[in-house]
Amino acid sequence: MTTIDLGLPGLGGLAGVPTSDEKQSAKDYKSDQEVRWCPGCGDYAVLAAVQGFMPQLGLRRENIVFVSGIGCSSRFPYYMNTYGMHSIHGRAPAIATGLATARPDLSVWVVTGDGDALSIGGNHLIHSLRRNVNLKILLFNNRIYGLTKGQYSPTSETGKVTKSTPMGSLDNPFNPVSLALGAEATFVARALDSDRKQLTDVLRAAAEHRGTALVEIYQNCPIFNDGAFDVLKEPGERERRLVPLRHGEPIRFGANGEYGVVRDAEGGLSVAEITEANAGSVVVHDATREDPSYAFALSRLGGQDLAHTVTGVFRSVQRPTYDDLARAQVEQAKASKRADLRSLLHGNDTWTVIG
Amino acid sequence: MSVSVGNGASPTGSGVRRLDRVVIRFAGDSGDGMQLTGDRFTSEAAAFGNDLATLPNFPAEIRAPQGTLPGVSSFQLHFADYDILTPGDRPDVLVAMNPAALKANIGDLPAGGTLIVNTDEFTKRNLTKVGYDTNPLEDESLAAYQVHQVAMATLTKGALEETGLSKKDAERAKNMFALGLLSWMYNRPTEGTERFLREKFARKPDIAEANVLAFRAGWNYGETTEAFAVTYEVSPAKLAPGTYRQITGNTALAYGIVAAGQLSELPVLLGTYPITPASDILHELAKHKNFNVLTLQAEDEIAGIGAALGASFGGALGVTSTSGPGIALKSETIGLAVMTELPLVVLDIQRGGPSTGLPTKTEQADLLQAMFGRNGEAPVPIVAPQSPADCFDAALEAARIALTYRTPVLLLSDGYIANGSEPWLIPDVDTLPDLRVSFATEPNAPDGSGEFWPYLRDPETLARPWAVPGTPGLQHRIGGLEKSDGKGGISYDPENHDRMVRLRQAKVDGISVPDLTVDDPSGAAKVLVLGWGSTFGPVGAACRRVRKNGMAIAQAHLRHLNPFPANLGEVLARYERVVVPEMNLGQLALLVRAKYLVDAISYTKVAGLPFKAEELEGVFTDIVRGVTA
Ligand code: SF4
Secondary structure (H helix, E strand, O other): OOOOOOOOOOOOOOOOOOOOOOOOOOHHHEEOOOOOOOOHHHHHHHHHHHHHHHHHHEEEHHHEEEEEOOOHHHHHHHOOOOOEOOOOOOOHHHHHHHHHOOOOEEEEEEEEEHHHHHHHHHHHHHHHHHHHHOOOEEEEEEEEEOOOOEEOOOOOOOOOOOEEOOOOOOOOOOOOHHHHOOOOOOOOHHHHHHHHHHHHHHHHHHHHOOOEEEEEEEOEEEEEEOOOOHOOOOOOOOHHHEEEEOOOEEEEEOOOOOOOEOOOOOOOOOEEEEEOOHHHHHHHHOOOOOOHHHHHHHHHOOOOOOOOOEEEEEEEEEOOHHHHHHHEEEEEEEHHHHOOOHHHOOOEEEEEEEE | OOEEEEOOOOOOOOOOEEEEEEEEEEEEOOOOOHHEEEEEEEEHHHHHHEEEEEEEEOOOOOOOOOOOHHHEEEEEEEEEEEOOOOOOOOOOOOOEEHHHHHHEEEEEEEOOOOOEEEEHHOOOHHHHHHHOOOOOOOOOOOOOOOEEEEOHHHHHHHHHHHHHOHHHHHHHOOHHHHHHHHHHHHOOOOHHHHHHHHHHHHHHHHHHHHHHHHHHHHHHHEEEEEOOOOOOEEEEOOOOOOOEEEEHHHHHHHHHHHHHHHHHOOEEEEEOOOOOHHHHHHHHHOOOOHOOEEEEEEOOOOHHHHHHHHHOOOOOOEEEEEHHHHHHHHHHHHHHHHHHOOOOOEEEEEOOOOOOOOOOOOOOOOOOHHHHHHOOOOOEEEEEEOOOOOOHHHHHHHHHHHHHHHHHHEEEEEEEHHOOHHHOOOHHHHHOOOOOOOOOOOOOOOOOOOOOOOOOOOOOOOOOOOOOOOOOOOOOOEEEOOOEEEEEOEOOOHHHHHHHHHHHHHHHHHOOOOOOOOEEEOOOOOEEEEEEHHHHHHHHHHHHHHHHHOOOEEEEEEEEEEEOOOOOOHHHOOOOOEEEEOOOOHHHHHHHHHHHHOEEEEEEEEOOOOOHHHHHHHHHHHHHHHHOO
């Protein structure tokens, strides 16, 4: 097996997507469809954030595509005045992979949920991360099945009592960030539906990343799992639970920065109260580390009880994308061999019958 | 290589007997290289200008236990000086490389047939392994045949003594010894094989030389021993003038897809997952990226078709290839393609089912799956190739329908035509159909609102506009939810749904397909044989035989299974009896009975092998006699 160095330049996520000089506003991204999520649903906030930040990208609207699967969040494309496909359960990453591979001039976004991405579509999710196709995946995690009216999901905490688990759920939940890092995703981030600023920052970083960017968004479902993330929003609680990441800065949190992430004796990461004695050992966040185990260790700081929840960009590294490489192979083949249909059909061994 | 062959008679020397056709079957252990041997003999016959048809038959296991019955692999080749339709029912010559191969195949050799046996493998141990109590080469059990006992392994090792190759390596070339011997017997050209071996083993010149030596040793063995009194000659066939090559069904399908991309001026994206017997389509297409073909080996069947559909949404020709089990997995996405009305070509290389079934054997039992195997009313056009070379045209036709009508199209090939080969009259590229499409570029709302309505249909084809992302002003959203007629927004309106279900059906029903033609040379037939797919060869051969016996019979073969040709009902009504032979339990028969209320006779077989012409001849003869009696 020989590998070919394609000498691809380090491109941004939006390279090749035509830009627009037109002044755009959030309104331009609103479609004529009436939004039909339940009142108070966290999806509204995410939609507003996406519609609000899209104009900042300065892209031509017609070169943006939203692809979704099935679930409450997967209605998202209908509300965006871009191209869109509301596909079938779990398959959005696969469909988006074909689209992004065929069309380098598009900014392709996948909108999915915890059930869509991690249950029925788990295989496609990990493989798109592994391939590093130039896609942005927004995973709305509400830790419940909403559209089917309230069964537990693959991110529900163990013991969750729902319609389908009246005596409590039995299975261990996925941590989507850990899962993505296990698949060696090149960009992984987490944000809260309620934190517009952080969400916007993370979305912009994702858009500019070339490769598959997974953004987990904690999203409240007031109907079937209300308050699932309240502890991360309540004053007093949120300060000691939320661990925001900023690239190049020491990881400190708490109302007065009294906590921090430090290397523990075994070489792993843990949360500690920061004193003068250990202030020097606070980890400085570096999202660009090649080895995913550091970001993975960050993702493990918080358990299913949300005692600590790390947010922001865990990892953002450069790796050639599948779609760029696939297109480069086509170009290479074209350069080395003319597309001559006649000679293809004839091959090397023909014979002629004379009438 | 290019050989010009006229119609002049070949010189016939002494000891050379002229034959018009021969069927040879090479049989051995799956590690014996029988497929390669058969392939090479086929290439020689093709280069010589014979018409030919082949039937590879091998176990699903890559290396089944050595010397056992399940491990037997065979390759049957029929070549002739006239146009033939099948690989032949029974071999005239059987080459058996071991006792298992003999035991598994001798039942097919007619009395008087030629049997060439590699005696080296007939050891006590090997005989017991397959249940021979006595050595059939020593008892009377083979008395009905002309048996040639040849110590192929010993002779091969002897010929390679000088090469310094290990005994084991030397012995592995014994298939080339067999090929050399048969090439001598049938006066085949040899340069092609020698060149092929040198190219194939270019990186291992000593192995290449060993194979060439073994091949020549086999040839010389025939020439010098007196065991074989005569050699045979099968003259080139009088095929239609033109340039030919030998081609398998899967290669022809892959070429058809490449051509469809070129003729439509669209990039092709094949999204697929390896599965027997379809994987060779992926292998072939992966070689032709210079034709703007992207091949994506996905994580599973569903992702394969998903990627293809995503590419179609983006304005490419999306293609996926699989076999029956893969179709089952892809069904939901095919339904999405029906709903989103995007072009998509789905290649189903059918194999024995249900479930994993018989992966390497042939069957036609996916017809009803193709027709109905989705939730809801989800009509999908279906086309079927009738022979290996015909796969090229069938692929173009599938692409034409998909692109014109914006619909997924199912192409039903099967293991028999996928792996079988025949000469292909290479078409003139300039005569291939124009498949160019026009994408939507302008808003189309009939109310003058300047909006774009993604479900406003072409009144002729009922196809919806194909507006690809990147087109300004035509931003729209499609998906699996029911859409409102015209405007294309989500709609739960009962009347709209009823209308859309009927519109999707009407679109498929209205696809223009050529009328069915009937082959009835005398015009006096009262019985019609209606076939589809790979049964074309055996059905045609059987009809010829029936006619040779002085009876009239008509044959019609369906390229289009959905929709049926418009004249099918009228054709069926013209005959007193209609017989439908199929390699399933009567799926086409069910469809024509339901649609045309015709009392069709269903003749079926699901043995994993194609019909034999002889068997069908008997069935047809009985039916013809029954009608005239
Ligand atoms: S069920 Fe929950 S997630 Fe779904 S729309 Fe309603 S609030 Fe939102």
